[in-house]
Amino acid sequence: MKNLLFPQHYHGATFSRFLLGMRILFGVLFITHGYSKLVNFETLSLTFPDPIGIGAELSLVLVIFAEFFCAMGFIAGFLFRLTLLPMIFAMGVAFFMAHGGSVVNGELALIYLVVFLMMLLAGPGRYSVDKLIHFITCDEPVCA
Numbered sequence: 001m002k003n004l005l006f007p008q009h010y011h012g013a014t015f016s017r018f019l020l021g022m023r024i025l026f027g028v029l030f031i032t033h034g035y036s037k038l039v040n041f042e043t044l045s046l047t048f049p050d051p052i053g054i055g056a057e058l059s060l061v062l063v064i065f066a067e068f069f070c071a072m073g074f075i076a077g078f079l080f081r082l083t084l085l086p087m088i089f090a091m092g093v094a095f096f097m098a099h100g101g102s103v104v105n106g107e108l109a110l111i112y113l114v115v116f117l118m119m120l121l122a123g124p125g126r127y128s129v130d131k132l133i134h135f136i137t138c139d140e141p142v143c144a
Helices: 013-039 041-047 056-076 080-098 103-122 129-137
Strands: none
Touching: 013 041, 013 056, 013 103, 041 056, 056 080, 080 103
């Protein structure tokens, strides 16, 4: 009972399953935003916000890259921390610049931003492509 209430380590199978669940849940939710932008590219490219001054169409392309393609890597745990960087940047720009840092208007962007920052710190867990690649390429006698 003590271990259930006060676990001592957080890198076991249970924690890795939790990280996998978080990757799947938030990755799929994030992909839906990117997919809707991808299928409506022509319409959105005319009116998409340009908060960092690179043009509406390029801003849209970069957001689709972050929300759709990077989210796939996030779910799989492939190049995990690298794929999180564009996702964090996109949500940071969305929250602080597009929504003016307003929790009322940018609540969803803030939630994604916080979750992605926490996932960046936690890593992908053992159920990820990165862990598989590490295991396959490890030269040490004990790779775990």
